[in-house]
Amino acid sequence: MVKLLKEDAFDGFLLKNATIDTFARFEIYAAESETTAKWSDVRSYVFDVVKGNAAPKSIKIVLGGDTERTGIENAAALFINIHFENGKVNITTGLSKRSFSLDRTDDEKWDGMVMQFLDAAGIRYTREA
Numbered sequence: 001m002v003k004l005l006k007e008d009a010f011d012g013f014l015l016k017n018a019t020i021d022t023f024a025r026f027e028i029y030a031a032e033s034e035t036t037a038k039w040s041d042v043r044s045y046v047f048d049v050v051k052g053n054a055a056p057k058s059i060k061i062v063l064g065g066d067t068e069r070t071g072i073e074n075a076a077a078l079f080i081n082i083h084f085e086n087g088k089v090n091i092t093t094g095l096s097k098r099s100f101s102l103d104r105t106d107d108e109k110w111d112g113m114v115m116q117f118l119d120a121a122g123i124r125y126t127r128e129a
Contacts, residue, residue: 001084004061005047009121011040013063013080018042020049021057036064059084070113072106074098080114091118091125 003009014036018028026049030037065078079094095110118125
């Protein structure tokens with residue numbers, strides 16, 4: 001969570017939405033005229049909501065990847081879902097395809113790219129099937 005909220009590791013991603021449950025629920029979305037916001041522009045606001053004496057009950061953050069930079073041609077949207085609850089962080093990936101396909105090659109490529117990102121950022125993880 002430090003890499004996400006206090007450091008710039010995730011600043012290359014776009015925020016789709018965030019929900020933070022503390023003493024109240026805080027929801028953050030991009031401005032109405034936009035579909036995403038730069039995580040680097042929103043990170044400090046999210047951190048301000050999270051910091052305090054008690055850990056939040058849960059945090060759910062959905063970040064988006066840049067489909068053009070990944071080279072995944074059939075990707076309409078790329079997602080990294082980050083969920084913190086009960087002291088544990090779960091990260092799942094998602095890919096919305098431009099056209100229907102049973103081929104999982106694009107999904108596997110995106111998963112691999114996210115794992116490479118986590119490795120490069122020094123974020124330890126356990127891969128689950």
